[in-house]
Structures are given as C-alpha cells and as structure tokens.
Amino acid sequence: MATALKPGAEGGPGGRSLGIRRPGPHRSCARRAIQYEWRRLSALRSLWLVAGLITLLGVGNGVDIGLHGGKAGYSLAAVADTLQFSPLASQAPMAAFLLFPLGMSAIGVEYSHRMARTTFLTLSSRRTAYVAKVVVPSVVAAATTLGAALLGLVTGCVVLALRGDALPDLAGLAMPLLSLTVVMLCWPTLAAGLTALTRRRGAVLAFLLLWPVIVERLAGLALEQVPGLNGVRNYLPFAAARAALHNLRDESGGPDAGFDQALLGSNAHPAIGMTIFCLFTVLVAVGGGLAYIHRDAP
Template identity: 40%
Template sequence: MRGLHYEWRHVAALRSTWVLLSVIATLNLAAGLATPFGLKPGSAPSSWSMATTLQMDAVALQLPLSALLLLPLATGSIATELTRGSARTTWLTLACRRTAYMSKLLVGGAIGALTALGGAILAALSAGVCLAATGHLQPAWTHTLPSLLGYVLFMTCWPLIALSTTVLVRNRTAAVLLLVLWPLLGERITGLALRLVPGLAPVADWLPFSAGRAAMAASADTLSEADRAMTQTLIGSDLSSAAGAAAFLAFTVLCAILGTQAYTKRDVY
C-alpha cells in the first residue's frame, strides 16, 4: 500500500496528468455529442458505430486515440527516473525495486482502466442525451458492452506495456516511437510477410496489437457482410474477441515480467 500511495502521489502531483485526462474527457464528450450527425430522423445509430465512439476509434486508428494521448503519462514515471536520476530516491523510500515497479504497473493499469471507463460513460451519457434531444432512437446499448469490455482491457494493459517498453529500451522517445509505429506499420508488414510463408499465415492472427483490436471488435458481428470484411481488414486478425483478449493479456504479462527483470537488475537509472 505504501508503494501505491507513493506512486499515486507522484503521478497526481504532475500538472500534465490532469491536462491529459481533461483533454481525453473533452474528446469523449465531443464524440458523444456528435453522434446524431448524419443520422436520418427517427433512426438509431448502429451498435458498431457506438462501440467505435466509446473506444475512440480504436480499429480505424489502429490504436484508441485515448491510448495515444496517454503515452506521455504512461511512460512518465520511468522517463522521469531516466532523465532526472530519481530512481535512487524511489528505491530508498520503498526499500525494494520490485515493489517500486509493481506499484508503477498497478497505478498505471488503474489509470488506464479508469480513463477508459470514465471516458466511455461520458461519451455514452452525452450521446444518449443528444439523441433524445434531437428525436433519434437510442442504440442497442447492451450490444456495445462486449466491445467496451475489450476496450477497458486494452486500456488497462496499455500503460503496463508502455512502462515496460520504456524500461527495456531506456529511452522515452524510442519507446514512444516503437509503441506508435509497431501497431501502425510494424505489425502490418510482419503480418503480410507471415502470410506469404506457407504454414505461418495463422501466426499473423496472434500478433499482439492485432489481437488487441480483435478483442475490441465484438460488436462488429452486427455489421453487414461487406462492412464486416472491411472492418476485419482493419483489425488484421481473424481471432474471436475472447481469443484476442487472451493473446493481448498474455503479451502484457510477458512485457511486465521482462520489464520487472530489467528494472530490478540494472544498476543505474
């Protein structure tokens, strides 16, 4: 508990934390308010369109916009130690490197989960009110829940991956570039290469961020055949949402283990 309290105070004391969270909240609110635009009078938005709104266009952008905005915060606690040499203060305060790192992981995961849930609730409330005020029907909210759960899982895991990547490469800029470029380009190129090799095509479905997108795409089952094919291309994986969630969670655990080993055994930060 002492480690969690210490890490939370460290994160909460940064003005950038509240600026980033405010920006994400504002964007969620705006996304909800924009829901009625383009709808026919008296119609309701589809479950998939609402799922993408709640997830901040995770599939279209290849990563949730909220995840990209959280990167400075997700990498911040490690980056501060790297640039300011403050790790020794943390270790002296908590008397254990493993405790310090686990506290960073738990606080980061909690912030990611709460950001996803809070933002989704804000978007849903603003969308519901705006739809009612403009005479539109409400969407099938229950059909968006599986995709919302996948989104919360992704956002819970995202700070853990970001922290561990920063520890492993020991450079914040390199970590951010890797976390942005790999899901956008690296996995696409790797997936295409794997599909060209006989017998390795199924491996492409299990690439971590493709699996993460599959976990968030449960509501895509409500799409027409043509729209589902296009969405599947954007996802880059044929896994079910449950299999995608399991694969992405396993990748996160692996990253956390490797990050813990690097943090506890390296001499100087």
C-alpha cells in the first residue's frame, strides 16, 4: 500500500527530491527590488542621454591623450587625470556631477510623488527596497564611467599608435582606473543617503554641486583656525577623494606642480584618502537607510 508523503518530505509538496530549490522569500524580494530599480532606471531617457554624453567625453579624452600625450607630452599622472575625467580641474570627476542624480532620483521620486507606501507594500521590506535603490544606480554609474574611461584609453592608444608614438604604461593606469570606479560607486550612494535623510532633492543637489568645489575648502580654512586642527583640511571627505584618485604623483617638480597641489587640496596618501571617503559614504548611506526604514512614508 502506498504511503502518503507528508508536506516537505522527499517527493512531496515542498520536497527537494527533484532537485528543485525554491528561492526563499528574502531572495525573491531582493530580486524583485533589483529588477524594479533597473527597469525604472533604464526607462529614464535622461540615463541614456547622460551615458551617451559620458561616452563622448571618454572618447574625447582619448583623442586628447593621443594628440598630446606622445613624445613625452603628457606624464603618466596627466594621462591618468584625463582618463579620470579631470578631477583636479573640476574638483571631482566630471562624470560624478553628471551621474549622482541617479542615486538622488531613486528615493526622491518616491517622496515627491507619494509612491513610497506602494513600494513598501509591494516589497514588504523597507531595508531591501533601500539597498536596491542604493546599489543599482551606484553600479550603473560606476560601470558607465569605467566603460567610458576604458574606451578613452583604447582611443588614445589607437591615435598614439597611428602617430607612431609610444603607448603609456597600461599597468600603471590600473590603480587610477580602479580608484575612479570606487569613487563613482560612492557618489550615487551619497546622493541616495542624503535624499533619504533630508527628503529634499534640491538641497542634495546644491550640496553635491557646491560642497566639493567651494564650501569644503572654506570649511577647511575655518577649521584650521581652531587650535589642534591644523591640517584637518587634508582629510575632509571630498579632498580625501581627490587624494584617492591622485594615485600617480608627478614628482618632476615642474612649473605646474604647485598649482596642481593647490587644486588637489590634500596631501593625504591615496589609500588613506580612499578609506576616509568610503567611510564617509557608508556613514551617510547607513544614516539614510535608518531614516528610510523608520520614518513614516509620505
């Protein structure tokens, strides 16, 4: 006589005798959250416009390297700075200013259009929703920037080869490109965390446009007037990020060395600078996550 199998027993309902593993509720929720964020992001026309613009900038950087980097025209440090979208000149990679709104909009749109409650009911986990809103825009921004930088490097090498000039030290550019990728992961994460904390996209937009360029330098000068805080400006978050990107220090002592150091605004070691910027990003992201999880949805 056949014996009825209990639910969960091998071969019965919920069993695993057929090698079928059902995804747990947390995995399924995380997958839905990531898929939703990607579909929302990829449906934005602005994403593709910005990605196309960054790609064109990357190609333009490559042409610049190819035309001016041969015959020892550019040092390896200058080539790295160009591939990083000139963080010294603009005080942050130009791609960061173009792509950080992706992280800001992921949360800001929900608050402005009162869609947060729908998201919470759909995913049943605020934590999972927040992580997806941070991770997806950050990964897209970093991948877009790295892809454009690599395309620029290839373009530069092709132009140099056609001109008969020597190629740059490709191995020496690996660390600057890695640093660029990490910094670009941080910028949308900061935007998402700050938006979750303030619920005001305008304030976050103003902060991330003005603070790295102007306000942080003024704050550093003010802090250094306090006894015991001399040199603190070298370790403020965005100054530390510039130090992290400036992996290759030009030791030639040329006429522009002092000007470049003034633009850099920090003498921190690149590893220390990266650590500070990443810790700052984590603190902002965690603070934003706590606010997103525990505040009442509008």
